[in-house]
Each structure stands twice: as structure tokens, then as C-alpha cells.
Amino acid sequence: MQSLRTLIGLGALLLIIELYIFGAHRHNRSYPVLILLTISGIPFGFAVWWTFQRKKFPANTLLIILIGGALFRLILVPLDPPRLSTDIYRYIWDGRLQGAGINPYLYVPVDPRLAGLRDDSIYPNINRREYAHTIYPPVAQIFFYVVTRVTQSVPGFKVVLVLLDLATMGLVAATLRAIGEPAERVIAYAWHPLPIFEFGGSGHIDALMICFIALALFARAHQKCGLAGFALGVATLVKFIPIILLPAIYRRWDKKLPIAFLTIIVVCYLPYVLGAGAGVLGFLPQYAKEEGLQDGARYYIYVLIDYILGWCGVVHELPPAIFTSMALFGLGAIAVWAFYRQPPFGRENSETQGRWISSAFVLALTFSTLLSPYYPWYYSWIALFLCFVPNSAALALTLIAWPLYRSLVDQSGDDLFRFQSRVFLPFFALLVLMLIMRIRSSRTATKS
Secondary structure (H helix, E strand, C coil): CHHHHHHHHHHHHHHHHHHHHHHHHHCCCHHHHHHHHHHCHHHHHHHHHHHHCCCCCCCCHHHHHHHHHHHHHHHHCCCCCCCCCCHHHHHHHHHHHHHCCCCCCCCCCCCHHHHHHCCCCCHHHCCCCCCCCCCCCHHHHHHHHHHHCCCCCHHHHHHHHHHHHHHHHHHHHHHHHHCCCCHHHHHHHHCCHHHHHHHHHCCCCHHHHHHHHHHHHHHHHCCCHHHHHHHHHHHHCCCCHHHHHHHHHCCCCCCHHHHHHHHHHHHHHHHHHHHHHHHHHCCHHHHHHHCCCCCCCCCHHHHHHHHHHHHCCCCCCCCHHHHHHHHHHHHHHHHHHHHHHCCCCCCCCCCCCCHHHHHHHHHHHHHHHHCCCCCHHHHHHHHHHHCCCCCHHHHHHHHCCHHHHHHHHCCCCHHHHHHHHHHCHHHHHHHHHHHHHHHHHHHHHHHC
16 A cells, blocks of 8 residues: 555656646746656656556556546646647648538638638637648548537547547557556556647647557457558558558568558548549648758757767768668668568467567657657657557657757757757667667576
């Protein structure tokens, strides 16, 4: 009972910090919010350590973790407007367009033909409304349409996302049990400040993506390959990123997963393609250019390498094409490794059962480290994998992502990105240290 009080005390401390975050957010004090979010990682880190060092738990531990996860999110739902991100307004706008029978890929929000759909609460807050078509894939669009048939308010939309996140927690707990791990390890996601704030506070659509990734992991753990393919396909059509998990989740010679994956892609894209043709790509190509994803300007490891070269007196910058090529080659090599690491369909045993999920974690972490956009919510899905693959470096990465928000509240140009790149140095140092320790331990085990 005493140990359970420790967990409850850490949860109460998280709750107190969150209440201060709520107050600072309501008064539009961005920097105090970011500082408090960073501080919240301390009690959360202790709670994760308390959980992962145990195999047996006091009664009701899982219930307390799940109730805490729900409470932390629901407290932030009334925050309106979200001040660190305005993406949720585009979600509601896209749903509103579809409710009026308009393909969201056809028009930018300022188009005169949409004047009748404008209001004083949603339309003025849409980012890039003057020049950008929607960027979100078909499943996200379907979700926007369905939710806006029920509510078009920011808090109402966030309630739906929080409910999805609660489903994610349940799926993670069930998957942990399926692979023989304590379900209480769901705390690494349920109490993590990053998904709590990004979904309960800012209302990012990544909650939907992560929920279907969790469903794909659950289905894969139960050998339901068709369901895994369906879930991964749906997650990919929320944001395209989850497609990189395919080599880890797919089992060689299995046909159900790729058929289900491709079917959901075609079925969901078809009605939008018929209405907009090539326009279904929306603002994506321009977004990649605007956000520095083509020239490497906002890949943090790229900017960090450039900074180190400059510090060492090297005048010439690292060509972006070289970095991008190396990053894609590295990600491709890991994808091949993940594909061949697991045994063919029907030959899986107890020794190889957990390989696929650790491979998926490595793919997700590699992508987020090398090629992820520079917004903190893009790191939320790493928290999902931390429930299955404890990794101090990845945990540190998710807990130090908050300074990335400085790009939204500060416009200091290159100095800003150099600062944010250096923030990630603890992650890289810890990752290298963990790799060295793992190599040494494997060598010791081989000699013995």
C-alpha cells in the first residue's frame, strides 16, 4: 500500500503542475507553459521508473494509472483557444466543407465560393488560409466530417480526441498482456506530458493516428494480420508517417496484411480522387518546401551537424541533399533489417515473438530523429512504443521536445534552430552511451 501511495503522490504532483499550466495557458503566457511542461517530466519520469522496476503491483494500480491518464487529458479540454497551435481550426473547417458537400481538396479557405461557410470563431484562426489547400489525407478528412456532424466547437472536438486516446491506453494495456508484460507499463503513454498536452490541450489529429497504430500492434500481437493491415492503413491515411512501420509489422509470406493495407488505401482515396484528381495531395508538396523538409533547413540533426562543423572551423555547410540521402538510406537499411529480422509466417516462436515490436520502435525513433518535422507533437508516437521498449534516450527525446515550440512563439531565424538543435544533444549523448553499453554487454555475454 505504501508503494501505491508513492504513485498516487506522483500523479497528484503532475496534476498540480497541470493546473498551473492551465492557468498560464489561459493567460497566453507561452514561455511559462513550456517551462512547466518541461518540469512535469520529472514526476512523470519517477512514475515510469517506479512502474518499470516491478513485475508485481498492488491491487488497482492499473485502474489508478488509467483514471489518472483520463483526468490529465480532460482537465485541458476546456482550453479554448489553443495558443501554441491552430491546427484544430483547419480540422473543423475541413469537416464543415464536407458537410456542405464540398471536396476539401478543391479550394483554399479564402476562396469567395466558401464565403457562406465562414464564421467569427473558426475561420479567422485557420492557418495558411490565404494560400494553402488542406494537407490531411482521406481518413483524417472522414474523421473531420464525422466529428463535425456532432460538434464544431474546439472543446467538443478535443473531447472526441481524448476518448480516442483513452481507447489507445486500453489497446496498449491489452497488447502488453498479450506479449507477457505488465499492463501497468501503459503509464509510459498514459501519464506522458507530451500526448496529454498535445491531444487534451491542443487537439492534434495525431491522437487518431496513434490509436490505429495501437490497434495494429494489438492485432499483430494476436496474429490477426488482416486487422493489423487495416489498422496500419487507416493510421497511414491520417498522417503518412506510419507507413514506415510496415516492414516491422508485416510477416514474410503473409498475404492478409498487404491486401488489407492496400485495400483501405484505395477505398478511402477513391471518392476524393474522383472529385479532386491530383489535387488530393493538397498542400503537401508546398508544405514540405515551406517547412524546410526538402532543403534540410529544419532537420535538427542536420542543423546540429552544420553547427558543429562551423564550431570546428569548417566553412562549407553540409549539402542538404547529402544529408537527406544519407538519412533515407539509413532508414531504408533499418527497414530491410526489420523485415528480415522476423521469421516467416508460421515460424514464430517465444524467442522471436517480441522482435517485431522492437523493430517498429527502432524505425519510429530513427524517422523521428532524422526526418521528423520540427513540431513537438510529431514525437508523441514515440511515447506509445516506450510502453513496450524501455529506452532512456527515447524517453529523454520526448521530454525535451518542448523547446521546439519556440519556433511558434519566437522568430529568431537560424539562431533559434541552432538553439533547438543543441537542446537535443542530451538525447544523442545518451543514445550513444546506451549503444556502447549494449555492445559491451553483448560481448561480455558472448565471451562467457
